[in-house]
Amino acid sequence: MTVEQALDTYLKDTAELTNRVGRRIHYVNAPQSEQYPYLVFSKISDPPLHSVPARAPRFQFSIHAKDKYEALEIAGILSSMIQRFKGTMGGEGGVRIKQGVELNSLIIYESETKSYHIPLDFKINYLEA
Numbered sequence: 239m240t241v242e243q244a245l246d247t248y249l250k251d252t253a254e255l256t257n258r259v260g261r262r263i264h265y266v267n268a269p270q271s272e273q274y275p276y277l278v279f280s281k282i283s284d285p286p287l288h289s290v291p292a293r294a295p296r297f298q299f300s301i302h303a304k305d306k307y308e309a310l311e312i313a314g315i316l317s318s319m320i321q322r323f324k325g326t327m328g329g330e331g332g333v334r335i336k337q338g339v340e341l342n343s344l345i346i347y348e349s350e351t352k353s354y355h356i357p358l359d360f361k362i363n364y365l366e367a
């Protein structure tokens with residue numbers, strides 16, 4: 239299982255998050271007509287670690303909502319799920335995560351869609367299989 243698949247499974251299997259966004263969790267891009275709120279995540283960097291059999295890619299999780307407080311609530315849920323996460327992510331055959339580390343977040347109002355976007359960046363440190 240890839241770390242992307244593990245994240246996708248973990249996000250979609252966590253009731254607290256899916257109670258807010260349903261199954262509207264997408265890797266890389268969302269359908270053009272997706273209903274709000276929804277979440278898109280993608281890997282934005284993955285520098286190699288030459289000295290150990292581990293990886294530490296950086297992922298951006300983009301929360302999209304019509305209400306700024308709803309977006310902030312979803313961001314808080316996501317942060318509590320990933321920040322300092324340690325263990326196997328993605329269920330049986332998943333990825334052994336050493337630690338999730340939150341790096342950055344902000345809130346953006348998108349006037350064209352009259353919606354709010356919160357990008358959260360995390361580094362996901364994990365052991366290679």
